[in-house]
Amino acid sequence: MSELRFSLADVAGVRFAVSPANETVMSMWALGDPVRYAVHLPWIDRARLTLRRPEVADRVRPLVELTRPRRWLPDFLTPAARPGMEMTDQLDQIAATPPDVVVQDLLATIPRGPLSPFGQALLADPRGLLPPLVDALRVWYDEAIAPDWTRMRALLDADVAHRAAQLAEGGAGRLFAQLHPSLRWLGDRVVSDDPFERDFDLRGRGLALNPSVFADRRVLWNLLEDSLPAGAYPVRAVGTLWERVPATPGDPLARVVGVGRAALLHLLAAPATTTDLARRTGMSGGNVSQHLAALHAAGLVSRSRRGRHVLYRNTEAATVLVRASGGG
Template sequence: MIEVEFGLEDVARTRFALSPLWEVVASVRVLKGADEQGLHHPWAERVRPRLAAADADLAPLFDLVPVPARSPWSGRVPGFICPAPATPLPSLAVELEAVKATPPVLLHTTAEVPPARMAALRADPGRELGRLAEAIEAYWELALAPYWPRVLTLLENDIRYRAGRLVEGGAQHLFADLDPQVCWADGTLHLEHRTFHGMRRLDGRGLLLVPSAFVWPRVFSVLNEPWQPSLRYPPRGVGTLWHTRPAPVSEALAGVVGRSRAAILAQLAAPASTTDLAHRTGLTPGGVSQHLAALRAAGLVGAHRAGRHVLYARTRAGETLVTAAGA
């Protein structure tokens, strides 16, 4: 059990943030076996063939994410590949600039990563951190960019819920249902941990709370300097993230954008190709392409290349429209 002691300044400086970079790292852990319950199996089934077919060197990233051990509390990740975000919603590009600017003194880890990889990083930090950033960008485009609107909607909804809990009842109310491994009592946050024990003080730095889709069922805590103390936890509703049951077409949405386009938006709960959409909706591939062009022009759908295929997915605006219409 770790006890995190809060002072008045810590409560005042506790904040929320999202981290695309952390989702990269956590999702690589999933691909390496951190999803024994199969929550992310639908995503992994789609992504693994794309990664295998892609002409991209992902070793600089995959080498630095250890194979998760059987214990849910083991399997450290090097801190320098996912520093705490400085703003509430940084872009991946902003976070990668922070990685590339990592001081050489921080290029060390107790995680089980190949010694040759760490030796190369220390020998030529500029070159190797640049290669790491390139590998992360390539992985993002193949594995996460097509799904990011859906993941982002889940994470933002959790932050809105948590903010409301904080307003309603303060820190105790905020942490009461954060996760079964976390509880709050008498100004102290208690974190279940099988390896580490004792008291940690925030020393006025506050706590950074980062909801993460791919972290489930774990809670990751980072309480050592030089980064702001942070807690990465599963958001509410993560179990529905890859729900693939066909969504009914909303009559309200069909009245605004037309039945065919409403049907396409409903089917894009998960990224899909033109061929997939034609099969699911009964429309011709040419008709689907025309509707997708209109939806993209309206900012409701985005396109991402995954190997030899182009996948379409709802944008944040598209997610909002579908949710508001009750589809």
């Protein structure tokens, strides 16, 4: 069990951001344990073919060795992300890790199992071997993550919008109570049911919260004394990540409003962004926007802004139509 102690400044400093580095690093767990990560099998099948290519396998080997299943990650591989950061920004963060921090983070993983051959070499020469590790991250992102990043990003952004609304409407207590079942908010601290046994004072630095496609069972904390504390938590609705949910012409609702608009109404029982709807239906973003504009004008969807996100949701009239058509 871990405890994170908050001051008023820490509560005010809670922020959300999407971390492409987290997804790049943690995706290796899915490759190593496809049964546990069965929800990602469509991606795993493609990624395994990518990793079999000799020119990829050789350059990615340092990352593979540091992310073996059921082993702890060295924290410097998953630095806290700030809003708007891209993979290039996070690669620069990792490349700038001081050698003593690399050593410290590697040593911290040993209780979970011995270091791999590359881990041992990196421990002995952190300055010389950090560049090929950064190159491994870059290659894996470009080859395995970037082709699906728009889809992943839409899901992650939708989660950020949802959590921001929770924070605005119910404060930090509601946010942490609903962020993950393993967390409890006790007024001045978060108690996390995990095996890490950390007692950590945030000391006014706040906390970066990063939704993650590949974090699956608990919140993964990155708690360092000299950098922004962070937590990667499982994203909502990850089961929808690889699905397509188009309406069919046989749908009674589709015969009334059209196939595309019916597909959106079936999905908008919960708030969603244009990008998320495009991902889930396979329609282009422009096509989704046109349909949403028509549905909004007809009083069938409402829209609200949460930060830089615009969320759409069915109105009561639309809910009646969907139910009447047998869709909910």
